[in-house]
Structures are given as structure tokens and as C-alpha cells.
Amino acid sequence: MTAFELLGDHDPDTIVAFGDAGTKTAADLLSDAARISRALPPAFDGSQVLLVFEKDRYAMAAAFLAALDRGHAVALPPNGRRDSVLAVHERPETAIVLHDTEAGFPLRVPDLLELDGERAERMLRSGESAEEPSLVMPIVPREGVIATVYTSGTTGPMTPCRKTSAELLGEAEGLARTFDVVPGDRIVGAVAPGHIYGLLFTILLPLMRGASFSRETPHHASAVAHCVGTHRASILVSVPVQLRAFGALAGRSLAQLRRVFSSTGPLPDSVARDFHERHGLAVTEIFGSTETGGIAWRMRFAGDPEPWQPFPGVQVSVGETGRLRVDSPFLHPELTRPFETGDLIEPAPDGGFIHLGRADGIVKIGGRRVRIQEVEDGIRKCSGVEDAAVLAVPAPAGRGHRLLAAIVPVPDPKGAAEAEGALLSDVKAVLLEKFEPTCLPRRMVCVDALPKEANGKVPRERLLRLFGMGADGRPANWRLAWGESSRPEGVVDGLECPVDVPPDYAWFEGHFEDYPVLAGAVQLKELILPMVARAFPELGRIESMSRIKFTGRIVPGDRLLVRVERRPAKRTRVVFEIRKQGEVCSRGILTLAAHGTDAVGAGRSAPGGRGPVRTGS
Amino acid sequence: MAETLEDRLKNLIVESLALEDVDPAEIRTEEALFVEGLGLDSIDALELALAIQEEFGVATSPDDERNREIFFSVKTLADFIRAEADASVLE
Numbered sequence A: 001m002t003a004f005e006l007l008g009d010h011d012p013d014t015i016v017a018f019g020d021a022g023t024k025t026a027a028d029l030l031s032d033a034a035r036i037s038r039a040l041p042p043a044f045d046g047s048q049v050l051l052v053f054e055k056d057r058y059a060m061a062a063a064f065l066a067a068l069d070r071g072h073a074v075a076l077p078p079n080g081r082r083d084s085v086l087a088v089h090e091r092p093e094t095a096i097v098l099h100d101t102e103a104g105f106p107l108r109v110p111d112l113l114e115l116d117g118e119r120a121e122r123m124l125r126s127g128e129s130a131e132e133p134s135l136v137m138p139i140v141p142r143e144g145v146i147a148t149v150y151t152s153g154t155t156g157p158m159t160p161c162r163k164t165s166a167e168l169l170g171e172a173e174g175l176a177r178t179f180d181v182v183p184g185d186r187i188v189g190a191v192a193p194g195h196i197y198g199l200l201f202t203i204l205l206p207l208m209r210g211a212s213f214s215r216e217t218p219h220h221a222s223a224v225a226h227c228v229g230t231h232r233a234s235i236l237v238s239v240p241v242q243l244r245a246f247g248a249l250a251g252r253s254l255a256q257l258r259r260v261f262s263s264t265g266p267l268p269d270s271v272a273r274d275f276h277e278r279h280g281l282a283v284t285e286i287f288g289s290t291e292t293g294g295i296a297w298r299m300r301f302a303g304d305p306e307p308w309q310p311f312p313g314v315q316v317s318v319g320e321t322g323r324l325r326v327d328s329p330f331l332h333p334e335l336t337r338p339f340e341t342g343d344l345i346e347p348a349p350d351g352g353f354i355h356l357g358r359a360d361g362i363v364k365i366g367g368r369r370v371r372i373q374e375v376e377d378g379i380r381k382c383s384g385v386e387d388a389a390v391l392a393v394p395a396p397a398g399r400g401h402r403l404l405a406a407i408v409p410v411p412d413p414k415g416a417a418e419a420e421g422a423l424l425s426d427v428k429a430v431l432l433e434k435f436e437p438t439c440l441p442r443r444m445v446c447v448d449a450l451p452k453e454a455n456g457k458v459p460r461e462r463l464l465r466l467f468g469m470g471a472d473g474r475p476a477n478w479r480l481a482w483g484e485s486s487r488p489e490g491v492v493d494g495l496e497c498p499v500d501v502p503p504d505y506a507w508f509e510g511h512f513e514d515y516p517v518l519a520g521a522v523q524l525k526e527l528i529l530p531m532v533a534r535a536f537p538e539l540g541r542i543e544s545m546s547r548i549k550f551t552g553r554i555v556p557g558d559r560l561l562v563r564v565e566r567r568p569a570k571r572t573r574v575v576f577e578i579r580k581q582g583e584v585c586s587r588g589i590l591t592l593a594a595h596g597t598d599a600v601g602a603g604r605s606a607p608g609g610r611g612p613v614r615t616g617s
Numbered sequence B: 001m002a003e004t005l006e007d008r009l010k011n012l013i014v015e016s017l018a019l020e021d022v023d024p025a026e027i028r029t030e031e032a033l034f035v036e037g038l039g040l041d042s043i044d045a046l047e048l049a050l051a052i053q054e055e056f057g058v059a060t061s062p063d064d065e066r067n068r069e070i071f072f073s074v075k076t077l078a079d080f081i082r083a084e085a086d087a088s089v090l091e
Helices: A028-037 A055-071 A081-089 A115-123 A165-178 A197-209 A223-232 A240-248 A269-279 A374-379 A417-434 A460-466 A520-536 B003-018 B040-057 B065-071 B075-082
Strands: A001-007 A015-018 A048-052 A072-078 A093-099 A139-141 A144-151 A157-163 A186-189 A212-214 A236-240 A259-262 A285-290 A293-299 A315-318 A323-327 A337-347 A353-358 A364-365 A369-373 A387-395 A401-407 A443-446 A494-500 A542-550 A560-568 A570-580 A583-592
Touching: A001 A072, A001 A165, A001 A369, A015 A028, A015 A157, A015 A259, A028 A055, A048 A081, A055 A072, A055 A093, A055 A197, A055 A212, A055 A417, A072 A186, A072 A494, A072 A583, A081 A093, A093 A520, A139 A165, A144 A165, A157 A165, A165 A197, A165 A293, A186 A197, A186 A223, A197 A369, A223 A236, A223 A240, A223 B040, A240 A259, A240 A269, A269 A285, A315 A337, A353 A364, A364 A387, A364 A401, A374 A401, A387 A460, A387 A494, A401 A417, A401 A460, A417 A443, A494 A520, A520 A560, A520 A583, A542 B003, B003 B040, B003 B075, B040 B075
Parallel strands: A015 A212, A048 A072, A048 A093, A072 A144, A186 A212, A186 A236, A236 A259, A259 A285, A401 A443
Antiparallel strands: A001 A139, A144 A157, A285 A293, A315 A323, A323 A337, A337 A353, A364 A369, A387 A401, A494 A560, A542 A583, A560 A570, A570 A583
């Protein structure tokens, strides 16, 4: 095939867009695209039309087709912020901007198309749109750049990422095949169409396959459910934070959906599980990047996540430094192949892989790529700031990460605490000029000096301590330091694990002021049950205890060895023992339920954070 | 003195969004919560909606324009909850 035929599966009266703003057919789209096309300046070598659409996905689709019809590529800014849009607008290759915003640029598509009443009337009075334009045929050759996607997680130089039609439309075609999108499918886009994920899944995919898309982009859970229900949608394109918010919806309120896509960041296990239970649907999770296009996917049922499976035609391998290498038809011809990404992976059986994290100081916050260094540089440039360090810690829910910033103010002879407060709000205001609100540090503290080592580096652990956190980003004094567990010699069915008790461990509080002691109940909940959960995950809640003795005293700074074991004959009966310097200080027998999720703390080590680690694989 | 709905909302905002540096009493009832004022973002909006649903049993509006008005400040949120929630959860 030498060309792609957009709308090839649509009849003129097939619906392409639906929504509270009204229904539009393929014929509407073609004639609207033709009308926009006539308003565009002629193309020149490498010219592009900047698309900025906040409200109407249909207007964006018409603008996209119009730009292609006129021989331009389209340009997508990294975000909707005014300075980002202006930066792309000012580039010499940008011929014009097509938009549906109130920003005052000349070619506002709803005006061109008379999509909203008041403005349309004004247009008609001025007699600009009297002539009925002819249809365009959106047949797009495979070669040639049709889109430039500007990436910039935060700020700094924007990087253009060019996409040929073979990459973009080829990927849309591949997605339609992999996920069996058919004519008549109705897709609700709950992600902005100006993002590459939104463009592919909510405009190009439906246009390639005779399907239709929502004109609006609902954000809140109820708004999404309303859109799905009112317009009988079959597919939802969403992101992790939003899927978590669907926990507030009544069960089955998304029952008409047959598929839900999630991308832009990892979907937390709990969100995938809750969504599956509440709405009876496994989420389809997509892994990809702007540079590489789609790489892999997997279904998220209630259990642990499966490894990622590459899309058909995509080859993945592991580079020397453990990074993901991708070769695929969706890679730009000018990129070196295989293309190495900043993701650390581990190969899995059947050609899949497990994603271990990012290697390059980039974190994802709410689906947005943030280069920590850029935020740090942004703070350093503020007046009144002498030095700064920023770090990312994991955040709950779908946020992914949050940033923390330690700031050294320029010494102030007056040295008032008031000045620090003013400095922090100045820093915030300066950052907000350049960064999305999501990318701002959630906590900022002023310090006299950064905890630097002789080589000038600031170790992460010492920075975390400035925020009262341990190495895992939790409060340090709520966390036991577990070592690696192993099977003790001579024990058939059991594990043991060394544990360090921090000197300021929170559980020492509240007993005797001058006589710190780790209460028996705390030992059971924080030391024994997490160990039981690790060694015998099939066991549930405690049913009974016997012969429990706390003979020794556990004090701040102790190193303990915790052991659990059981005999083949009684698989629900667990013998535990805590030793300190070879001496037994606690022991006893627990009988636990054979299958249970309603455990008294089993399987959780809260508030202790990380539990014992198993060695090997 | 009984805790007002506005105070409950301020506590809920600080707790559900883990705003460790913010004292609930510092949040001004009529101040913008998002971007300018307290500096919350679109992710916080979804989180806060979830927390309000759990606490007061009221769901967000099916209209996102309306949600923008509802989530503007503590005051607009409180007005919305008073109008929507069962009397029992407001006591």
C-alpha cells in the first residue's frame, strides 16, 4: 500500500464525532476540513500548522485534515501553556495556528466553521463564508513528515519529534488491528487530543477504522461516566489518575464499555484491581513514548501485573546498561536503530519485559515527564536563592512521584523567618511561569547549606533526611530496616531475616519514658506477621496464639534475626522466634487461617513500610 | 464550638492531598484552591473529588464546566455539599 486512506471505512453519513455539542458525519468532516484548508496559507518546504485545541476534538480533526490537504504538517506544542504555544508559533516553519481557544490568534476554527452561535452570526454578517467548499479526499502518502510533536516534560529547549505518516497512521492502523477496533465503535477521549497519546487513540484510530470519537474531553469521573452513558460509548481512553477517581463511581456505571485504555504512566496495582472489581473490566495498559511510538501493552486484571508484551512488529532488547532498546516501524527514519530509551528493563519469558524505572533523572508526575535537573535549575535562577537540590519520591495514587526541594537562601543580614516564607512564595511564583503546576515541588524547605559530600555531590539519603524521610521516602522512624531473607539451615519450610531497629523507631514511644521497649503486640504486627506473609503468603488472619513468650527486651538500635517455620503436618501452624545476639528474646506459635485476605495485619507491614526481602528469584 | 463544614473541608484537603506544609487554618475560605491560591493541580482535583465523595457521599457534576466552579474554593465546595449532601453527613 502506498498511501493511507483516512475515513476509508466511513460512508458520507457515518458518524465521526458525537457529544453534547452535537453529532458530525464523515461528510461534515470533509466539508469542514475543505473550508479550513481554503483559509490556510500555501505550504512551503517543511511548513507546519500549529494546532491548539482545548474544547472540540472534532474541530481539531478537521484542522488536522485541512493542514494535510494543504500540504502542511501539523505541530503539537508540549502543553497548552501560553509560552509553550508562543514558542512553537514563533518558529519560522510555523505557517499559522489553528485553534479553538480564546487566545486571540487569527484562525479560530469554531469561527471558520460557525461552530458556535454568536461568533457564527458575526461571521455571516461580515459575509466571509458564503461559498460552499468542495470535499477533500484525505489520502495521505506514506512518506513525508505529517506531524511534529514538541516534547518537553517541563521547560528548557523544546525538542521537535518528527513523525511521518508511516509512523503515525501506521501505528493507528496497527492499534486498530491489535485491539480489534471496528466501524461503529464509539471512543470517549478523556485525554487531551493535543498529546500524542490522545491524537493517536482518540482521533487517528477512529478515523482509520470507521469509528467515532467524543467531541468533548471530560475530566472528572462523573463527567466521564455521563459522556460514556449518554453517548453509548464502547471504548474509553484515559490515564491512571482518572482511573483511580473512577473508584468514586457506582459499580457498573461504565458497563457499556468493552475496553479502557490507560497510558502516560504506570497504573498502580490497587487502581487496576479496584477498577476491575467495580466495573468488571480489565484495563488495557499502553507503554510507549513520543520518540518511539507505542512499544508494548498488557491487560490489568485483579492480580499482579503481567510483563509487557511488545506490539506486533516491535522488537525489544536490553542494552548493555540495562536500558530498553526498541526497533519498530513506528521509529522515525532518522533515528539510530535500535533506539535506546531511558527506561530500565528486565527481559521476561515469551519476549516480554518488566519495566524497572527510569535511568536518566526523569520522573513521571501525573503522566508528565519531568526532568528533575530542570526544576532544580529553575529554582537556582531565582533571585535570593544561593543553591538548591530537588529530588523525587514515589507518591500514592496515580500521581507517580512528587518533588521535594531544599533551598539555600542568599544569607540575609536580617535573617528573618519571614524572609524565608517570602522567598519560598517567590520561588513558587517564578516556577509557575515556566512549569505546569503538577511539576512544582510539593514541599520546599530552607536550609543553611546542602548536605554535600567532599566531591560536591548531595547524597539522596541525606537530602531525604532534611524532610524527615528514610531511603524509601517514608518517615524514617516508622520503618524497620529489613535485610535479605533466606532459608535457615536444617529448616525445610521456613525463612529468616535480619532486621535493624532504628534508634528513633516510632513504636518505642508511648510506653515508659526512660525505658524504651518494643511491645509484644508491635513485635507481632511489625516483625512476625510481615515475615509470615513473606514466607507463607497463602496464610491469612491469626486464629489463635499459644506459648507466646517475650523473654528478652528489644531496644533502640538492636539487630534482630526473625525466623518463621512450620512442619509439613500442620501447615497453618507457624512457629516464630526473634533472636538478638544469638539469644532468643521472643517466641511462640500462631495458628492462621488457610485462605484469608482479612488478615490482622498479615501481608502488610504498615506503618513499617518495606517488608522483608526475599533473596534470589 | 462545633466544627464548621468549611473547617472539615480544609482538613480534608490537607489530609487527602498530603499537603504536609499546609496548616488547614491557613487556607482561606474564599481563596482559589487551584494554581494561584493554594496551588493545587488537576490531579489534586480528581483526588479531592474522590475524598469528598467518600466523606460526604456527593459526586462531582457530570459537567466539567460546573466542576470548575464547584472546586474553585472552600466556599464554593461547601455550598455545593450543603445543596447536595444528606443532612446526616453534615452534622
